[in-house]
Amino acid sequence: MSERRPNVVMILTDDHASRAIGAYGSVVNSTPRIDEIARRGVLFQNCFVTNSLCSPSRASILTGTYSHVNGVTTLETPIDASQPTFVSQLKAAGYRTAIVGKWHMGHGPGHDPEGFDFWDVLVGSEGQGEYWNPLFLSEAGERTVEGYATDIITDLALSWLETLDGDDPWCVLIYHKAPHRPWEPREGSRPRAESVPLPATFDDDYATRSASVRRATMRIAEHLALEDLKTAPPAGLGYEDAAIWKYQRFMEDYLDCVRAVDENVGRVIDWLDARGRFDDTLLMYASDQGFFLGDHGWFDKRLMFEESLRMPLLLSLPSQVEAGGVHEGIVTNVDWAQSILQAAGVEPVERMQGRSFWGDLVASPSPSAPPPAHGMYYRYWENDDASHRAPAHYGYRTRTHKLIYYYNDGLGLPGTGHFTYPPEWELYDLVRDPEELHNVYGDPSYADVRDELTAAMRSEQARVGDLPHPSQGV
Known part of the structure; x- marks a missing residue:
């Protein structure tokens, strides 16, 4: 076991469903560089979000608390950025800290990132940011950066890492907008040689479900706007054929956005490998929640059904964690903060509510490790x-x-x-x-x-x- 405190890289995407990741058995695409983290580390089979929306999930990840404690319950409730986070605790323990990319928890005094030595985050589009020529906000003010957001965010993160000197450990959060709607691929929309397989539940009629579920307006057939697809369906299609056409167009753009993410994950891995830092870096890849990819005929998230609830989480730290593992226990996004802090040897703050899963991964867990979660x-x-x-x-x-x-x-x-x-x-x-x-x-x-x-x-x-x-x- 290395005595050096691990560096931390968390790559977080938005709305990346597990079934669009090769390591989770995807039949709709391949993600070789994301899969590499699982091959060199651990794949979590049962990681779940506690409130399936972008802002609340990000607040829970940072603070290690549920929405009612951190105050970010909806997309409209900004974070009190002064509250303690795993990043502020790492910084107090001597880590250099940075966040680049999507923040989406409010902007302005009291809501901009705190606890970071460096921050450069997307603004515009109600905090979502743009795919092309995005507007960024840092302590120096706002500026537009030309190019594609997924590439730019990686560029800025690696550039910050290049400025570091000395032996202090560091933590960088690389937070992508992709593959959030509206789906704008880097290379433009490209027709696929083969159609994307329909999920088995695409034609779900919700026969036994509650009226609450049936009234949700998330059906691809009726509710996915044509402006999100940037083109109209061919004339003369019936209801079923038009629904399948919309699904195929949506998936083409969505998966192209994922492809750019996968390539940029590879850039981070290659940077760590080239400097001999991969083995002593806690590298995490995850999405802030799941996403319906035509499952039950839906797109989006929010509901407590599996496709929305389940978060992909892949993690590596070869100096401490054996490669090729699969974690089967129940984990939530509230657990991440304490787990990261335990990996770094830093005490959590008392208000953190999660269960650290770090003892599940290392060869010699603490005898006082908390028991597995029942639910x-x-x-x-x-x-x-x-x-x-x-x-x-x-x-x-x-x-x-x-x-x-x-x-x-x-x-x-x-x-x-x-x-x-x-x-x-x-x-x-x-x-x-x-x-x-x-x-x-x-x-x-x-x-x-x-x-x-x-x-x-x-x-x-x-x-x-x-x-x-x-x-x-x-």
């Missing part, structure tokens, strides 16, 4: 949002089952113009029904499972301090 708690706070009408909900997932409660908070209030929607429940047997097609909440044979999950969810809500308002039922 994970999720809460989506936005309700009936203008873009996708996703319902507010929370739930609990174990290795075998998932319980979801749509409390529909805020609907039916005077003057809102909304109808009143009643609370609803869903329960899925992930062993018998991994595609989550059959809601068995009302099935008497699942009564014991339903009661056990409800009690476990209540216990976890109490543990993390997210006790719902009485109007939210449970």
Whole structure:
């Protein structure tokens, strides 16, 4: 085991679904450089987001806390950047720290990045940034940088690393916009020689699902805007053919954006290898949440279904972690902060809520390592949002089952113009029904499972301090 404190590189993308990564068994594309991290390190099979939206997930990753603690519950709630993060703790312990790329947690006094020696982040498009000739904000002010954002972000990160001297360890967050909508490939849209396979659930009719799920406006067929595809379908297509055409166009651009990410991951790996730093660098690749790639006929995220809930996470640190491993335990984005700090030998702050998984990876874990998680708690706070009408909900997932409660908070209030929607429940047997097609909440044979999950969810809500308002039922 190396005595040198590891450097840290976290490469975070936006909306990169696990099934668009080769190491996770993708049948729609290949990602050889991202896969290399798994080959030289560990792939996490069961990493989940606790609030499937960009800003809340990024806040949880940084602070090691749930949305109700860090305050970033929705896309409209900016972060209090003065709160402690794993980066501020690393900086206090002597690390050089930087973030380049997508921030998306508010801008201005109190909301710009803090705890970083260097920061240069995307602004414009409501914090999303642009793919081409993006606008950046740093302590020196705003400027436009010509080129393609995925390449530029890597350029800026590697340029900062080149300025470092001495033996102090460093941490750099390389946060890409890609492959977030609108999908703008670096090389332009290129027709594929073969069509992209349709997911098995593309024609899902939601027959057993709640009304809360059925009213979400995320169907590719009806709700994916043509301006996102930058072209209109051929004339005369029927409903089904038009839906498939939209899916193919969406996937062409999405996967081309992923290809540019993969190439830039390779640039980072090559930079570390060329300087003999790969072995003593904690290199992480992840997305801030999952994404529906036509699964259940949907695009976007938000809902607690697997494709949205599941985050890809690949990690390497050859000096401490054996290559080629697979981590099967339940992990969430709230766990990352404490895990990184433990890898660096830095104490977490008391308010951090996650479970460090670092002891699961190293050869000699601490005898005081926390036990594996039995399940994970999720809460989506936005309700009936203008873009996708996703319902507010929370739930609990174990290795075998998932319980979801749509409390529909805020609907039916005077003057809102909304109808009143009643609370609803869903329960899925992930062993018998991994595609989550059959809601068995009302099935008497699942009564014991339903009661056990409800009690476990209540216990976890109490543990993390997210006790719902009485109007939210449970």
